[in-house]
Amino acid sequence: MxxxxxxxxxxxxxxxxxxxxxxxxxxxxxxxxxxxxxxxLQPDRSLQIASALTAAFLIALFFMMMKTSSTYRWRRWFFxxxxxxxxxxxxxxxxxxxxxxxxxxxxxxxxxxxxCFLPIPLLILPAALTKTLVFPGSLLPGGGMAGAGMAAMAxxxxxxxxxxxxxxxxxxxxxxxxxEGMAALPKKAHWKKLDPRLRLVPWAVLLAMVLLSxxxxxxxxxxxxxxxxxxxxxxxxxxxxGMVQNGIFVVLFAALVIVLPLLTKKRTQCTFLxxxxxxxxxxxxxxxxxxxxxxxxxxxxxxxxxxxxTMSLTDESIKKGETLMSCMKCGACVDACPxxxxxxxxxxxxxxxxxxxxxxMFLYAAWAMAAMFGGTIITQDLATILQxxx
Amino acid sequence: xxxxxxxLGYTAAGMTVVVAMxxxxxxxxxxxxxxxxxxxxxxxxxSGGPTVRTIQADGYTVTIHKAxxxxxxxxxxxxxxxxxxxxxxxxxxxxxxxxxxxxGQPDVRVSFDVPKDPKTPLRVDVDALNPRYQAMxxxxxxxxxxxxxxxxxxxxxxxxxxxx
Numbered sequence: 359m360x361x362x363x364x365x366x367x368x369x370x371x372x373x374x375x376x377x378x379x380x381x382x383x384x385x386x387x388x389x390x391x392x393x394x395x396x397x398x399l400q401p402d403r404s405l406q407i408a409s410a411l412t413a414a415f416l417i418a419l420f421f422m423m424m425k426t427s428s429t430y431r432w433r434r435w436f437f438x439x440x441x442x443x444x445x446x447x448x449x450x451x452x453x454x455x456x457x458x459x460x461x462x463x464x465x466x467x468x469x470x471x472x473x474c475f476l477p478i479p480l481l482i483l484p485a486a487l488t489k490t491l492v493f494p495g496s497l498l499p500g501g502g503m504a505g506a507g508m509a510a511m512a513x514x515x516x517x518x519x520x521x522x523x524x525x526x527x528x529x530x531x532x533x534x535x536x537x538e539g540m541a542a543l544p545k546k547a548h549w550k551k552l553d554p555r556l557r558l559v560p561w562a563v564l565l566a567m568v569l570l571s572x573x574x575x576x577x578x579x580x581x582x583x584x585x586x587x588x589x590x591x592x593x594x595x596x597x598x599x600g601m602v603q604n605g606i607f608v609v610l611f612a613a614l615v616i617v618l619p620l621l622t623k624k625r626t627q628c629t630f631l632x633x634x635x636x637x638x639x640x641x642x643x644x645x646x647x648x649x650x651x652x653x654x655x656x657x658x659x660x661x662x663x664x665x666x667x668t669m670s671l672t673d674e675s676i677k678k679g680e681t682l683m684s685c686m687k688c689g690a691c692v693d694a695c696p697x698x699x700x701x702x703x704x705x706x707x708x709x710x711x712x713x714x715x716x717x718x719m720f721l722y723a724a725w726a727m728a729a730m731f732g733g734t735i736i737t738q739d740l741a742t743i744l745q746x747x748x
Numbered sequence: 749x750x751x752x753x754x755x756l757g758y759t760a761a762g763m764t765v766v767v768a769m770x771x772x773x774x775x776x777x778x779x780x781x782x783x784x785x786x787x788x789x790x791x792x793x794x795s796g797g798p799t800v801r802t803i804q805a806d807g808y809t810v811t812i813h814k815a816x817x818x819x820x821x822x823x824x825x826x827x828x829x830x831x832x833x834x835x836x837x838x839x840x841x842x843x844x845x846x847x848x849x850x851x852g853q854p855d856v857r858v859s860f861d862v863p864k865d866p867k868t869p870l871r872v873d874v875d876a877l878n879p880r881y882q883a884m885x886x887x888x889x890x891x892x893x894x895x896x897x898x899x900x901x902x903x904x905x906x907x908x909x910x911x912x
Contacts, residue, residue, distance in 0.1 A: 389769075393772075462889075462897075463889045463892070463895065463897060464889070464897040464898060464899050464904075466794055467794055467795070467796065467892075467897060467899055467904065468899045468900065469790055469794065469795065484791075484819075485786075485788055488819070489786075489787055489788050489789065490788070490789060490790075490791045490792075490819075491788050491789065491790050491791060492791050493790070493791075493794075494790065494791075494794040495790065496790070497783070497784060497788060497789075497790065498784065508783075509780045509781075509783035509784045510776075510780045512779070512780070512783045513775075513776050513777070513778075513779035513780030513781075513782070513783055514776055514779075514780075516779045517771045517775040517776050517779050518771065520767060520775070521764055521767055521768045521771065572820070573820050573821040574820070574821050574822055574823070575791060575793065575818070575819040575820060575821075575822045576822070596889065596890050597890060646757065646760040646761050646764055647761065647764070704757040704758060704760070704761045705757050705760070706753035706754055706756050706757025706758075706760070707753070707754045707757040707758065708754065716761070719761045719762070719764070719765055720761075722765050722768070723764050723765045723767075723768040724768075726765075726768040726769065726771075727768055727771065730771060730772050
Protein backbone atom coordinates (compact mmCIF):
# COMPACT_ATOMS: atom_id res chain seq x y z
CA MET A 359 0.00 0.00 0.00
CA UNK A 360 1.43 3.35 -0.96
CA UNK A 361 1.47 6.12 1.60
CA UNK A 362 -1.33 8.51 0.59
CA UNK A 363 1.04 11.36 1.34
CA UNK A 364 3.48 9.96 -1.21
CA UNK A 365 1.18 9.62 -4.19
CA UNK A 366 0.98 12.00 -7.11
CA UNK A 367 -1.29 14.87 -6.17
CA UNK A 368 -1.76 18.57 -6.35
CA UNK A 369 -2.04 20.15 -2.93
CA UNK A 370 -0.44 20.16 0.51
CA UNK A 371 0.65 16.99 2.24
CA UNK A 372 -1.92 16.33 4.97
CA UNK A 373 -0.88 16.01 8.64
CA UNK A 374 -0.15 12.44 9.74
CA UNK A 375 -1.62 10.39 12.54
CA UNK A 376 0.34 10.20 15.81
CA UNK A 377 1.16 6.54 15.24
CA UNK A 378 2.46 7.03 11.71
CA UNK A 379 4.45 10.11 12.75
CA UNK A 380 5.99 8.16 15.63
CA UNK A 381 6.90 5.32 13.34
CA UNK A 382 8.59 7.66 10.88
CA UNK A 383 10.45 9.35 13.78
CA UNK A 384 11.77 6.05 15.12
CA UNK A 385 14.97 5.86 12.99
CA UNK A 386 15.94 9.43 13.90
CA UNK A 387 15.04 8.80 17.55
CA UNK A 388 17.44 5.84 17.63
CA UNK A 389 20.10 7.82 15.80
CA UNK A 390 19.76 10.82 18.16
CA UNK A 391 19.94 8.58 21.22
CA UNK A 392 23.00 6.86 19.78
CA UNK A 393 24.65 10.23 19.15
CA UNK A 394 23.95 11.28 22.73
CA UNK A 395 25.23 8.01 24.24
CA UNK A 396 28.75 9.32 24.71
CA UNK A 397 27.44 12.18 26.81
CA UNK A 398 24.94 10.02 28.68
CA LEU A 399 27.67 7.58 29.72
CA GLN A 400 29.97 10.29 31.10
CA PRO A 401 30.13 10.71 34.89
CA ASP A 402 29.53 14.47 34.51
CA ARG A 403 25.90 15.11 35.53
CA SER A 404 25.64 18.33 33.50
CA LEU A 405 26.73 16.49 30.37
CA GLN A 406 24.26 13.69 31.02
CA ILE A 407 21.37 16.14 31.40
CA ALA A 408 22.51 18.16 28.37
CA SER A 409 22.76 15.00 26.23
CA ALA A 410 19.29 13.85 27.25
CA LEU A 411 17.78 17.30 26.66
CA THR A 412 19.41 17.63 23.24
CA ALA A 413 18.28 14.17 22.14
CA ALA A 414 14.72 14.88 23.33
CA PHE A 415 14.76 18.27 21.58
CA LEU A 416 15.94 16.82 18.26
CA ILE A 417 13.51 13.89 18.41
CA ALA A 418 10.58 16.16 19.29
CA LEU A 419 11.35 18.50 16.40
CA PHE A 420 11.66 15.65 13.93
CA PHE A 421 8.42 14.17 15.23
CA MET A 422 6.66 17.49 14.62
CA MET A 423 8.10 17.57 11.09
CA MET A 424 6.57 14.17 10.50
CA LYS A 425 3.29 14.96 12.24
CA THR A 426 2.60 18.31 10.59
CA SER A 427 4.36 17.59 7.27
CA SER A 428 6.01 21.02 7.50
CA THR A 429 9.75 21.46 7.72
CA TYR A 430 10.87 25.04 8.06
CA ARG A 431 9.34 26.15 11.37
CA TRP A 432 10.58 23.05 13.26
CA ARG A 433 14.03 23.09 11.69
CA ARG A 434 14.25 26.76 12.66
CA TRP A 435 13.99 25.90 16.36
CA PHE A 436 17.02 23.64 16.07
CA PHE A 437 18.92 26.13 13.96
CA UNK A 438 18.25 29.10 16.22
CA UNK A 439 19.17 27.07 19.31
CA UNK A 440 22.46 26.15 17.63
CA UNK A 441 23.12 29.74 16.56
CA UNK A 442 22.39 31.20 19.98
CA UNK A 443 24.06 28.57 22.17
CA UNK A 444 27.27 28.20 20.15
CA UNK A 445 28.57 31.78 20.68
CA UNK A 446 27.61 31.68 24.37
CA UNK A 447 29.71 28.58 25.00
CA UNK A 448 32.52 29.70 22.72
CA UNK A 449 32.86 33.10 24.37
CA UNK A 450 32.64 31.44 27.79
CA UNK A 451 35.49 29.10 26.87
CA UNK A 452 37.80 31.80 25.50
CA UNK A 453 37.13 33.97 28.53
CA UNK A 454 37.97 31.09 30.87
CA UNK A 455 41.10 30.13 28.92
CA UNK A 456 42.42 33.57 28.01
CA UNK A 457 40.27 36.17 29.71
CA UNK A 458 39.66 37.89 26.38
CA UNK A 459 37.94 37.33 23.03
CA UNK A 460 41.04 38.69 21.33
CA UNK A 461 43.40 35.95 20.20
CA UNK A 462 46.97 36.94 21.09
CA UNK A 463 49.81 36.51 18.63
CA UNK A 464 51.45 33.79 20.75
CA UNK A 465 48.33 31.62 20.46
CA UNK A 466 48.46 32.06 16.68
CA UNK A 467 52.14 31.10 16.61
CA UNK A 468 51.37 28.08 18.78
CA UNK A 469 48.70 27.04 16.23
CA UNK A 470 45.85 27.32 18.69
CA UNK A 471 43.48 29.48 16.66
CA UNK A 472 40.09 27.75 16.48
CA UNK A 473 39.28 26.78 12.92
CA CYS A 474 35.72 27.08 11.69
CA PHE A 475 34.50 26.11 8.22
CA LEU A 476 34.21 29.67 6.85
CA PRO A 477 37.85 30.00 5.63
CA ILE A 478 37.82 26.63 3.81
CA PRO A 479 37.35 28.10 0.30
CA LEU A 480 40.11 30.64 0.98
CA LEU A 481 42.67 27.98 1.81
CA ILE A 482 42.25 25.89 -1.33
CA LEU A 483 44.38 27.90 -3.81
CA PRO A 484 47.38 28.53 -1.51
CA ALA A 485 47.25 24.87 -0.43
CA ALA A 486 47.07 23.63 -4.01
CA LEU A 487 49.90 25.88 -5.22
CA THR A 488 52.30 25.78 -2.25
CA LYS A 489 51.01 23.01 0.07
CA THR A 490 50.67 25.74 2.68
CA LEU A 491 47.69 26.41 4.93
CA VAL A 492 47.34 30.15 5.37
CA PHE A 493 45.71 29.87 8.77
CA PRO A 494 47.35 30.05 12.22
CA GLY A 495 45.85 26.77 13.45
CA SER A 496 46.93 23.16 13.72
CA LEU A 497 46.31 20.42 11.20
CA LEU A 498 45.90 17.95 14.06
CA PRO A 499 44.58 18.61 17.60
CA GLY A 500 46.73 21.46 18.88
CA GLY A 501 45.47 22.01 22.41
CA GLY A 502 43.83 25.12 23.80
CA MET A 503 41.00 26.36 21.58
CA ALA A 504 42.40 24.59 18.50
CA GLY A 505 39.89 21.79 19.05
CA ALA A 506 40.27 18.75 16.84
CA GLY A 507 42.35 20.67 14.30
CA MET A 508 41.89 21.82 10.73
CA ALA A 509 41.95 18.32 9.20
CA ALA A 510 39.01 17.21 11.37
CA MET A 511 36.96 20.31 10.51
CA ALA A 512 37.73 19.89 6.81
CA UNK A 513 36.89 16.17 7.00
CA UNK A 514 33.60 16.90 8.71
CA UNK A 515 32.75 19.63 6.22
CA UNK A 516 33.45 17.33 3.26
CA UNK A 517 31.42 14.46 4.72
CA UNK A 518 28.40 16.62 5.57
CA UNK A 519 28.60 18.44 2.24
CA UNK A 520 28.56 15.10 0.45
CA UNK A 521 25.25 14.37 2.17
CA UNK A 522 23.39 17.69 2.23
CA UNK A 523 25.31 19.95 -0.20
CA UNK A 524 24.20 23.55 0.27
CA UNK A 525 21.88 22.20 2.98
CA UNK A 526 24.93 22.84 5.20
CA UNK A 527 23.66 26.42 5.50
CA UNK A 528 20.35 25.18 6.99
CA UNK A 529 21.38 22.15 9.03
CA UNK A 530 25.04 22.55 10.02
CA UNK A 531 26.18 26.21 10.06
CA UNK A 532 26.51 27.26 13.70
CA UNK A 533 26.32 30.97 12.85
CA UNK A 534 23.27 31.26 10.58
CA UNK A 535 20.85 30.61 13.43
CA UNK A 536 21.46 34.04 14.93
CA UNK A 537 20.14 35.91 11.90
CA GLU A 538 17.43 33.31 11.30
CA GLY A 539 16.26 33.97 14.86
CA MET A 540 16.36 37.72 14.27
CA ALA A 541 14.43 37.34 11.01
CA ALA A 542 11.76 35.33 12.84
CA LEU A 543 11.04 38.07 15.40
CA PRO A 544 9.02 40.64 13.41
CA LYS A 545 5.61 39.65 12.05
CA LYS A 546 6.11 41.50 8.79
CA ALA A 547 9.04 42.71 6.77
CA HIS A 548 9.48 46.47 6.88
CA TRP A 549 11.83 46.50 3.91
CA LYS A 550 10.30 44.52 1.09
CA LYS A 551 12.06 45.92 -1.97
CA LEU A 552 15.52 44.44 -2.02
CA ASP A 553 17.62 44.76 -5.15
CA PRO A 554 17.96 41.21 -6.50
CA ARG A 555 21.40 42.04 -7.88
CA LEU A 556 22.67 42.10 -4.28
CA ARG A 557 22.48 38.30 -4.41
CA LEU A 558 25.60 38.36 -6.54
CA VAL A 559 27.66 40.10 -3.84
CA PRO A 560 28.66 36.84 -2.05
CA TRP A 561 30.18 35.59 -5.32
CA ALA A 562 32.14 38.83 -5.67
CA VAL A 563 33.24 38.58 -2.03
CA LEU A 564 34.25 34.95 -2.59
CA LEU A 565 36.34 35.81 -5.64
CA ALA A 566 37.94 38.82 -3.95
CA MET A 567 38.70 36.93 -0.73
CA VAL A 568 40.13 33.89 -2.54
CA LEU A 569 42.47 36.10 -4.58
CA LEU A 570 43.39 38.27 -1.59
CA SER A 571 44.10 35.23 0.55
CA UNK A 572 46.41 33.91 -2.15
CA UNK A 573 48.16 37.26 -2.60
CA UNK A 574 48.51 38.16 1.09
CA UNK A 575 48.87 34.59 2.35
CA UNK A 576 46.39 35.13 5.13
CA UNK A 577 42.71 34.19 5.56
CA UNK A 578 41.54 37.57 4.26
CA UNK A 579 37.86 37.08 5.12
CA UNK A 580 38.70 36.21 8.74
CA UNK A 581 41.02 39.18 8.97
CA UNK A 582 38.71 41.77 7.43
CA UNK A 583 35.07 40.86 6.89
CA UNK A 584 33.72 38.02 9.04
CA UNK A 585 30.81 39.44 11.06
CA UNK A 586 30.87 36.45 13.40
CA UNK A 587 34.22 37.52 14.82
CA UNK A 588 32.06 39.84 16.90
CA UNK A 589 30.57 36.84 18.70
CA UNK A 590 33.50 34.42 18.66
CA UNK A 591 37.04 35.77 18.67
CA UNK A 592 39.21 38.12 16.69
CA UNK A 593 42.89 38.91 16.33
CA UNK A 594 43.80 40.99 19.37
CA UNK A 595 44.26 44.53 18.08
CA UNK A 596 47.98 45.33 18.17
CA UNK A 597 47.75 48.50 16.10
CA UNK A 598 45.35 50.86 14.29
CA UNK A 599 44.78 48.33 11.49
CA GLY A 600 43.68 45.76 14.06
CA MET A 601 41.26 48.21 15.60
CA VAL A 602 39.79 49.03 12.17
CA GLN A 603 39.38 45.29 11.48
CA ASN A 604 37.57 44.75 14.77
CA GLY A 605 35.36 47.78 14.07
CA ILE A 606 34.38 46.27 10.70
CA PHE A 607 33.41 42.97 12.39
CA VAL A 608 31.11 44.74 14.85
CA VAL A 609 29.48 46.98 12.21
CA LEU A 610 28.89 44.07 9.81
CA PHE A 611 27.48 41.91 12.61
CA ALA A 612 25.14 44.65 13.82
CA ALA A 613 23.98 45.49 10.29
CA LEU A 614 23.77 42.10 8.56
CA VAL A 615 23.01 39.75 11.43
CA ILE A 616 20.86 41.90 13.71
CA VAL A 617 19.29 44.99 12.08
CA LEU A 618 18.69 43.92 8.46
CA PRO A 619 17.15 40.50 9.32
CA LEU A 620 14.77 42.36 11.65
CA LEU A 621 13.81 44.76 8.87
CA THR A 622 13.65 42.33 5.95
CA LYS A 623 12.85 38.94 7.53
CA LYS A 624 15.72 37.55 5.39
CA ARG A 625 19.02 35.98 6.27
CA THR A 626 20.85 39.03 4.99
CA GLN A 627 24.39 38.02 5.92
CA CYS A 628 23.94 34.69 4.12
CA THR A 629 22.27 36.36 1.13
CA PHE A 630 24.43 39.44 0.71
CA LEU A 631 27.88 38.64 2.10
CA UNK A 632 28.82 35.08 3.04
CA UNK A 633 31.50 33.77 0.62
CA UNK A 634 31.32 30.31 2.18
CA UNK A 635 27.61 30.17 1.33
CA UNK A 636 28.40 31.11 -2.28
CA UNK A 637 31.07 28.42 -2.39
CA UNK A 638 28.67 25.91 -0.86
CA UNK A 639 26.11 26.74 -3.59
CA UNK A 640 28.37 24.92 -6.04
CA UNK A 641 27.54 21.69 -4.19
CA UNK A 642 23.84 22.20 -4.98
CA UNK A 643 24.80 20.98 -8.42
CA UNK A 644 26.15 17.72 -7.00
CA UNK A 645 23.31 17.10 -4.53
CA UNK A 646 20.61 14.62 -5.48
CA UNK A 647 17.94 16.59 -3.59
CA UNK A 648 16.46 19.88 -4.70
CA UNK A 649 13.26 21.95 -4.56
CA UNK A 650 11.04 22.29 -7.64
CA UNK A 651 7.97 24.34 -8.47
CA UNK A 652 5.21 22.28 -10.06
CA UNK A 653 4.12 24.61 -12.85
CA UNK A 654 0.89 22.70 -13.41
CA UNK A 655 -0.52 23.84 -10.06
CA UNK A 656 1.44 27.08 -9.45
CA UNK A 657 -0.86 30.18 -9.58
CA UNK A 658 1.74 32.02 -9.17
CA UNK A 659 1.05 33.85 -5.89
CA UNK A 660 4.83 34.35 -5.20
CA UNK A 661 4.35 33.44 -1.54
CA UNK A 662 7.29 31.06 -1.99
CA UNK A 663 9.41 33.96 -3.23
CA UNK A 664 8.40 36.12 -0.27
CA UNK A 665 9.09 33.36 2.26
CA UNK A 666 12.54 32.41 0.94
CA UNK A 667 15.11 33.66 3.49
CA THR A 668 17.91 33.85 0.91
CA MET A 669 16.03 35.25 -2.13
CA SER A 670 16.66 32.01 -4.00
CA LEU A 671 13.40 32.24 -5.94
CA THR A 672 12.83 34.82 -8.67
CA ASP A 673 10.00 35.33 -11.16
CA GLU A 674 12.18 33.72 -13.82
CA SER A 675 13.17 30.75 -11.68
CA ILE A 676 9.52 30.14 -10.72
CA LYS A 677 8.61 30.18 -14.43
CA LYS A 678 11.32 27.57 -14.97
CA GLY A 679 9.96 25.59 -12.04
CA GLU A 680 13.17 25.65 -10.01
CA THR A 681 15.10 27.49 -7.34
CA LEU A 682 18.39 29.32 -7.81
CA MET A 683 21.59 27.48 -6.90
CA SER A 684 21.77 29.47 -3.64
CA CYS A 685 18.77 27.48 -2.30
CA MET A 686 19.75 25.97 1.05
CA LYS A 687 16.84 23.53 1.27
CA CYS A 688 15.35 25.03 4.42
CA GLY A 689 11.83 24.17 3.23
CA ALA A 690 10.33 27.65 3.79
CA CYS A 691 8.90 27.85 0.26
CA VAL A 692 7.40 24.35 0.44
CA ASP A 693 5.67 25.20 3.72
CA ALA A 694 4.48 28.60 2.43
CA CYS A 695 2.95 27.40 -0.84
CA PRO A 696 -0.83 27.07 -0.31
CA UNK A 697 -1.24 24.80 -3.34
CA UNK A 698 1.62 22.41 -2.74
CA UNK A 699 3.32 23.55 -5.93
CA UNK A 700 6.71 24.00 -4.24
CA UNK A 701 7.89 20.45 -3.64
CA UNK A 702 10.89 18.46 -2.47
CA UNK A 703 12.41 16.61 -5.40
CA UNK A 704 14.98 13.96 -6.21
CA UNK A 705 16.97 14.61 -9.37
CA UNK A 706 16.02 12.32 -12.22
CA UNK A 707 12.50 11.77 -10.94
CA UNK A 708 9.36 13.48 -12.19
CA UNK A 709 8.44 16.73 -10.44
CA UNK A 710 5.61 16.44 -7.87
CA UNK A 711 5.55 12.65 -8.08
CA UNK A 712 5.97 11.38 -4.51
CA UNK A 713 7.38 14.69 -3.20
CA UNK A 714 6.88 13.57 0.39
CA UNK A 715 9.14 10.60 -0.24
CA UNK A 716 11.82 13.01 -1.48
CA UNK A 717 11.30 15.17 1.62
CA UNK A 718 11.58 12.18 3.94
CA MET A 719 14.76 10.89 2.32
CA PHE A 720 16.36 14.33 2.47
CA LEU A 721 15.26 14.91 6.05
CA TYR A 722 16.59 11.56 7.25
CA ALA A 723 19.99 12.39 5.79
CA ALA A 724 19.98 16.05 6.84
CA TRP A 725 18.63 15.46 10.35
CA ALA A 726 21.15 12.67 10.91
CA MET A 727 23.89 15.22 10.13
CA ALA A 728 22.18 17.86 12.26
CA ALA A 729 22.03 15.49 15.24
CA MET A 730 25.64 14.42 14.76
CA PHE A 731 27.20 17.87 14.32
CA GLY A 732 24.78 20.51 15.60
CA GLY A 733 23.45 18.16 18.27
CA THR A 734 26.95 17.62 19.65
CA ILE A 735 27.55 21.37 19.74
CA ILE A 736 24.20 22.04 21.46
CA THR A 737 24.99 19.33 24.03
CA GLN A 738 28.36 20.90 24.87
CA ASP A 739 26.82 24.36 25.03
CA LEU A 740 24.01 23.21 27.33
CA ALA A 741 26.46 21.29 29.51
CA THR A 742 28.60 24.42 29.94
CA ILE A 743 25.55 26.46 30.90
CA LEU A 744 24.31 23.74 33.29
CA GLN A 745 27.75 23.55 34.92
CA UNK A 746 27.46 27.25 35.74
CA UNK A 747 23.88 26.89 36.98
CA UNK A 748 23.94 23.62 38.92
CA UNK B 749 11.51 7.52 -20.98
CA UNK B 750 11.56 8.54 -17.31
CA UNK B 751 11.85 5.14 -15.65
CA UNK B 752 15.65 4.62 -15.69
CA UNK B 753 16.42 8.19 -14.51
CA UNK B 754 13.80 7.85 -11.76
CA UNK B 755 15.39 4.63 -10.59
CA LEU B 756 18.85 6.23 -10.69
CA GLY B 757 17.55 9.21 -8.73
CA TYR B 758 16.00 7.09 -6.00
CA THR B 759 19.13 4.90 -5.84
CA ALA B 760 21.29 7.99 -5.42
CA ALA B 761 18.93 9.38 -2.75
CA GLY B 762 18.99 6.06 -0.90
CA MET B 763 22.77 5.99 -1.10
CA THR B 764 22.88 9.53 0.32
CA VAL B 765 20.95 8.33 3.36
CA VAL B 766 23.38 5.39 3.73
CA VAL B 767 26.35 7.75 3.36
CA ALA B 768 24.83 9.95 6.10
CA MET B 769 24.74 6.94 8.43
CA UNK B 770 28.38 6.19 7.62
CA UNK B 771 29.67 9.71 8.32
CA UNK B 772 30.45 9.37 12.06
CA UNK B 773 31.73 5.79 11.79
CA UNK B 774 33.75 5.85 8.59
CA UNK B 775 33.71 8.91 6.36
CA UNK B 776 34.61 11.57 8.93
CA UNK B 777 37.72 9.65 9.98
CA UNK B 778 38.57 8.71 6.41
CA UNK B 779 38.38 12.28 5.13
CA UNK B 780 40.27 13.63 8.14
CA UNK B 781 43.08 11.12 7.56
CA UNK B 782 43.00 12.01 3.88
CA UNK B 783 43.58 15.68 4.67
CA UNK B 784 46.48 14.92 7.00
CA UNK B 785 48.09 12.80 4.27
CA UNK B 786 48.03 15.61 1.71
CA UNK B 787 51.34 16.84 3.13
CA UNK B 788 49.99 20.30 3.95
CA UNK B 789 51.73 22.48 6.51
CA UNK B 790 50.80 25.65 8.32
CA UNK B 791 52.35 28.80 6.82
CA UNK B 792 55.79 29.39 8.28
CA UNK B 793 54.87 33.01 8.97
CA UNK B 794 52.83 31.52 11.82
CA SER B 795 54.79 28.34 12.66
CA GLY B 796 58.26 29.90 12.42
CA GLY B 797 59.78 27.43 9.96
CA PRO B 798 61.65 24.16 10.46
CA THR B 799 64.45 23.84 13.02
CA VAL B 800 67.99 24.07 11.62
CA ARG B 801 70.05 23.38 14.72
CA THR B 802 70.19 23.75 18.48
CA ILE B 803 72.88 25.49 20.53
CA GLN B 804 73.51 24.34 24.08
CA ALA B 805 73.87 27.17 26.57
CA ASP B 806 74.23 27.20 30.35
CA GLY B 807 71.33 24.94 31.36
CA TYR B 808 69.12 25.90 28.45
CA THR B 809 69.08 25.66 24.66
CA VAL B 810 68.72 28.10 21.81
CA THR B 811 66.97 26.58 18.79
CA ILE B 812 67.54 28.22 15.43
CA HIS B 813 64.93 27.97 12.71
CA LYS B 814 65.30 28.23 8.97
CA ALA B 815 64.80 31.77 7.64
CA UNK B 816 61.21 32.49 6.61
CA UNK B 817 60.50 34.61 3.54
CA UNK B 818 57.14 36.26 2.83
CA UNK B 819 54.99 35.10 -0.08
CA UNK B 820 53.77 37.41 -2.86
CA UNK B 821 52.19 40.49 -1.24
CA UNK B 822 52.57 39.38 2.37
CA UNK B 823 53.35 42.53 4.33
CA UNK B 824 55.83 41.00 6.81
CA UNK B 825 59.64 41.10 6.46
CA UNK B 826 61.77 37.95 6.10
CA UNK B 827 62.89 36.74 9.54
CA UNK B 828 64.64 34.04 11.47
CA UNK B 829 63.15 32.59 14.66
CA UNK B 830 65.23 31.74 17.73
CA UNK B 831 63.73 29.81 20.69
CA UNK B 832 65.08 29.94 24.23
CA UNK B 833 63.91 27.01 26.39
CA UNK B 834 63.04 25.85 28.94
CA UNK B 835 61.90 29.15 30.39
CA UNK B 836 62.46 28.08 34.00
CA UNK B 837 66.15 27.38 33.27
CA UNK B 838 66.76 30.86 31.87
CA UNK B 839 68.53 33.50 33.98
CA UNK B 840 66.62 36.65 34.97
CA UNK B 841 68.35 38.50 32.16
CA UNK B 842 69.41 36.83 28.94
CA UNK B 843 72.06 38.41 26.74
CA UNK B 844 73.32 35.86 24.22
CA UNK B 845 75.43 36.28 21.13
CA UNK B 846 73.99 33.77 18.67
CA UNK B 847 75.63 32.31 15.58
CA UNK B 848 72.52 32.12 13.43
CA UNK B 849 74.03 31.01 10.10
CA UNK B 850 76.43 28.46 11.62
CA UNK B 851 79.67 30.01 10.24
CA GLY B 852 81.31 30.12 13.68
CA GLN B 853 80.84 33.89 14.03
CA PRO B 854 78.08 35.43 16.19
CA ASP B 855 75.47 37.21 14.06
CA VAL B 856 73.22 38.85 16.62
CA ARG B 857 73.24 39.66 20.32
CA VAL B 858 69.79 39.12 21.80
CA SER B 859 68.95 40.64 25.20
CA PHE B 860 65.74 40.33 27.17
CA ASP B 861 64.49 40.05 30.74
CA VAL B 862 62.70 36.90 31.87
CA PRO B 863 59.94 37.94 34.27
CA LYS B 864 58.65 35.36 36.74
CA ASP B 865 55.03 36.19 35.93
CA PRO B 866 54.29 34.59 32.53
CA LYS B 867 51.69 37.28 31.82
CA THR B 868 54.22 40.13 32.01
CA PRO B 869 54.84 41.52 28.49
CA LEU B 870 58.28 40.76 27.11
CA ARG B 871 60.58 43.26 25.38
CA VAL B 872 63.72 42.46 23.42
CA ASP B 873 66.81 44.28 22.14
CA VAL B 874 68.74 42.82 19.23
CA ASP B 875 72.17 44.09 18.18
CA ALA B 876 73.09 43.15 14.65
CA LEU B 877 76.67 41.82 14.52
CA ASN B 878 76.16 40.82 10.88
CA PRO B 879 74.55 43.28 8.42
CA ARG B 880 72.20 40.52 7.22
CA TYR B 881 70.20 40.90 10.44
CA GLN B 882 68.22 43.93 11.53
CA ALA B 883 68.75 45.50 14.94
CA MET B 884 65.68 45.94 17.18
CA UNK B 885 65.16 48.15 20.22
CA UNK B 886 62.58 47.46 22.93
CA UNK B 887 60.36 45.39 20.62
CA UNK B 888 57.27 43.54 21.89
CA UNK B 889 54.90 41.64 19.62
CA UNK B 890 53.60 44.09 17.02
CA UNK B 891 54.48 42.06 13.92
CA UNK B 892 54.98 38.39 13.07
CA UNK B 893 58.44 39.18 11.67
CA UNK B 894 59.81 41.12 14.67
CA UNK B 895 58.68 40.00 18.07
CA UNK B 896 59.34 38.35 21.37
CA UNK B 897 56.64 36.10 22.85
CA UNK B 898 56.35 33.30 25.35
CA UNK B 899 54.87 30.12 23.87
CA UNK B 900 54.45 27.26 26.32
CA UNK B 901 57.92 26.50 27.70
CA UNK B 902 59.89 28.69 25.33
CA UNK B 903 60.62 32.32 24.63
CA UNK B 904 60.59 33.00 20.90
CA UNK B 905 62.43 35.89 19.29
CA UNK B 906 61.99 36.70 15.61
CA UNK B 907 64.80 38.76 14.09
CA UNK B 908 64.07 40.42 10.72
CA UNK B 909 66.54 40.01 7.86
CA UNK B 910 67.77 43.08 5.98
CA UNK B 911 68.07 41.39 2.60
CA UNK B 912 71.77 42.23 2.36
